[in-house]
Amino acid sequence: MEFERMPRTTRFLDPRQDYRETTIESEIRRDPLTKMTGRIAHFAGAQYPELDLEELSRLSLSRGPCPFCPDLVEKVTPKFLPEIEPQGRFHRGEATVFPNLSPYDTHSAVTVMSAAHLVPVRDLSIERLKNAFGVSLEYFRAIYRTDQHMGYGLISWNYMPMAGASLLHPHLQIYATDHPGNFLGAEIKAAKAYRQETGRLFWQDLVTEEITRGERYLGAVGNTEWLVPFVPQSFIGDVQVIFPHRFSILDLTDGDLEQFGHGMTAVCRFMEKRHIYSFNVAFFPGHGPDDDTWVHARVSFRGMFNPVLHSADVSAIRQLYDEPFTTIYPEDIARDLRPLFH
Ligand SMILES: [Zn+2]
Numbered sequence: 001m002e003f004e005r006m007p008r009t010t011r012f013l014d015p016r017q018d019y020r021e022t023t024i025e026s027e028i029r030r031d032p033l034t035k036m037t038g039r040i041a042h043f044a045g046a047q048y049p050e051l052d053l054e055e056l057s058r059l060s061l062s063r064g065p066c067p068f069c070p071d072l073v074e075k076v077t078p079k080f081l082p083e084i085e086p087q088g089r090f091h092r093g094e095a096t097v098f099p100n101l102s103p104y105d106t107h108s109a110v111t112v113m114s115a116a117h118l119v120p121v122r123d124l125s126i127e128r129l130k131n132a133f134g135v136s137l138e139y140f141r142a143i144y145r146t147d148q149h150m151g152y153g154l155i156s157w158n159y160m161p162m163a164g165a166s167l168l169h170p171h172l173q174i175y176a177t178d179h180p181g182n183f184l185g186a187e188i189k190a191a192k193a194y195r196q197e198t199g200r201l202f203w204q205d206l207v208t209e210e211i212t213r214g215e216r217y218l219g220a221v222g223n224t225e226w227l228v229p230f231v232p233q234s235f236i237g238d239v240q241v242i243f244p245h246r247f248s249i250l251d252l253t254d255g256d257l258e259q260f261g262h263g264m265t266a267v268c269r270f271m272e273k274r275h276i277y278s279f280n281v282a283f284f285p286g287h288g289p290d291d292d293t294w295v296h297a298r299v300s301f302r303g304m305f306n307p308v309l310h311s312a313d314v315s316a317i318r319q320l321y322d323e324p325f326t327t328i329y330p331e332d333i334a335r336d337l338r339p340l341f342h
Pocket of ligand 1: 069
């Protein structure tokens with residue numbers, strides 16, 4: 001398996017060193033599966049100031065009540081047709097699933113994850129995560145029962161406004177679709193080609209390879225495997241979890257979700273320490289074993305380049321050239337995260 005690095009060196013006269021000649025290293029990397037590239041550059045610009053989340057919470061309620069808070073969620077959110085769920089909505093613990101008012105596809109729903117409006121990372125408990133993701137799977141099972149078909153069961157999470165959440169109250173976007181999207185589509189195509197060429201599963205080989213190399217592997221939590229991807233999608237870095245031998249979102253068990261919750265609490269401890277307040281999570285499942293893809297998910301840290309100006313962490317290089325850009329070597333993030341997984 002090839003982890004291709006294309007190092008680059010820049011030379012210039014540095015105003016910070018009396019205009020002496022200086023050299024700066026950066027790197028282009030190629031993903032071992034999709035062959036898509038990303039850049040790693042020592043960017044001194046990333047800032048991690050402390051945020052006043054209570055203030056953000058007050059601001060979020062200043063123009064009216066939140067539709068996901070307990071007194072409104074049962075009054076203002078849509079209900080499913082009886083053939084999908086006779087009670088109208090799915091419930092487990094504090095979590096509730098209802099149809100998305102603005103659907104992404106024919107079957108599109110929202111999972112409100114908590115009763116609390118503001119949930120900082122330290123309050124993202126295993127129980128909360130297990131219930132929210134577990135009840136989302138109940139929705140997918142109901143779609144499968146109703147249609148005898150589901151396609152790809154996609155779960156995504158924009159945690160906090162810096163990750164694109166329009167409401168502060170934690171919620172998941174979940175939908176079933178035959179169109180897995182460009183990134184997952186490319187992964188599946190490449191995993192099928194890998195299987196044809198080698199007779200083996202890419203995701204199994206990746207886990208073995210990362211354990212052997214040890215540079216980016218974080219550890220196992222039960223059956224789940226955790227690592228930092230070679231090519232991150234975020235400017236701060238990504239964490240990846242792989243669910244061995246699970247091919248579709250419907251293959252995930254309560255045990256898998258509990259282990260996912262355990263791993264996420266380690267990630268959350270890292271975030272607290274680093275003043276990282278926001279992430280995107282996406283689950284990448286196949287539609288079944290034919291896709292040669294073990295279910296995996298990425299946590300992609302989000303923030304602002306310049307918090308004073310509210311500068312987004314996505315600029316032209318990501319938005320238009322479609323090139324991910326990361327300011328920290330994945331191996332360095334892995335070194336800091338690894339102790340939290342043991
Ligand atoms: Zn709320």
